Amino acid sequence: MHLLEKLHRNVKTIAMPSAMVVGALLCRPVAWLEATSHQMITPTLIFLMLFVTFCRVSPKQMKPSMLHLWLLVIQMVLCVGVYLVLRPFDVVVAQGGMVCVLAPIAMAAVVIAGMLGANVATMVTYSLICNMFIALVAPVFLSYTGTGVCTFSQILARIAPLLIGPFAAAQFCRFVFPKTAHWIGDHGQISFYMWLLSLIVIIGRTTCFIIDLHDASISTELWLAFVALVICLLQFKIGRMLGRRYGDAVAGGQSLGQKNTVLAVWMAQAFLNPMSSIAPTAYIVWQNFVNSFQLYRKDNQRRKK
Template identity: 40%
Template sequence: MKMSILRQRLKPWMLPIAMLAGMVFHDFMGRIEFIAPYLIFIMLFITFCRVKPHEFRITRLSWGLLSVQILGAIAVYFCLLPLSPDIAQGTFICVFCPTATAAPVITGMLGGSVPRLATFSIISNVTVAILAPILFTLMGTEADITFMDSLTTISMKVMPLIILPLILALLLLKVAPKVHRAVAERQAISFYIWAVSLFIVVGRAVSFIMDEPAAAVPEMILLAIFLGIVCCGQFWIGRKIGHRCGDKIAGAQGLGQKNTVLAIWMALTYLNPVSSVAPAAYVAWQNTINSAQLYFKAKRDAKNASAES
């Protein structure tokens, strides 16, 4: 069997296997989680090599997704507050937190507009960095951290991971266009790096949830159910907004795929620690959806490749 055919047949199964392996070997994630930011950096660099500078534009899609991200989070919080403050806070943080840094990578794999999603990712993260201290203060949290400290910490956690790969890709386009073109033509590498990243992220999420006390299990289950509804809802709403603006995939990934690592940090810093289980559960939901989308796309690609050969 040719290696290319073998890869096509294995590709649909790689992400489900990575998620399952992360669950099984979650105890070992603490030893290798330090490489996750580097993997995301490499994925973004490869993805941004597909993008030309003039393609970065703020469009109706950016404003539509951002309005749902901010106003939707506030609405969800007040709707769930009578039920439980912890559930309200946990659900709020998973709507409010910005687009994942890896979202442009998945968007590119699924055939969406990388420039549109990359532009929104930057806007989304900058907006959260500015609004988070204000909104959490209004929610009555008693975090021992100043506005400027919070703004600086969030910015330092997120922005370098987005901006530096973009600068490096644009610089490479200027000084070594042939190398830039060679990187841009090897987008498939991102898929395999994403599988390794998924293995680590799912493993860390499982470890995080298992470290919670047994008394918190009923509330954790309820949180997980709410987060499943919210996650599916965000992908669906994002897809609808994207459809109106000409890119369903970018819309769905922009609103549905969240920076859960940052969300966990914000929950632990500002909110009741129990609410930090919500973004940990969101990891499983969003990556199940992403894996399913990539699985079916890989199946279609493999079928098309077989038909052409």
């Protein structure tokens, strides 16, 4: 067992960059496989991944806190601020930057945060609160700054099945099959490998999207990627600073920094200038490099102890 745990720790440090390289190199086969499955591979993996994680959490442990409130306030302030600052320079870049902030916390953030030592109950609570809140406010932002009318039901339809579904299934399992739920919760590392598979698919689709862009300006693409990098680092930093004040720096950082980029790309393509989706597309890469570095640093700290 000790050997398996040691192998798992070593794999984690290189797993995310390796998954991104594999997804990029095999982008065409991956995109074809995803299309053949009617875009169901990633949602299925995310559902199962969250189900495994949610089996560890009881509803009694879930309590909203001031950390959650401040995270939402900062996200809204940053969202407005980024758009207003960038709009005079380039509307497309402003839209791309805005959607990188507007996107809710990623479904996988709970998994990664748990591996980094965050309070899983805190993360699950915020995941539910943030996604429901963004479903309410996103239509306002997207309709005002974009090219089409967005509704609450459109956003909710993208969020609810992959958030409420696995949570309800996990709590049902905890109530009806407590031993099974306990076993699943004790083997939470399974969710990490499911996340790696979904990351390969996401990066594969992302790479194909970038390759197939023919009318995009190279300078605009580079600015969108650069803005996404700055926003990514800024959100992780602010989130960690805020989380540290409430005793959980990791939860704060992952809650504000790790975004549901699949939803962000869809929002940009559906309601903003489609070229602005390059920003959340680049954000996928940046946030996973940040996560890889955090996992590497966490494993080094464990070895020293």
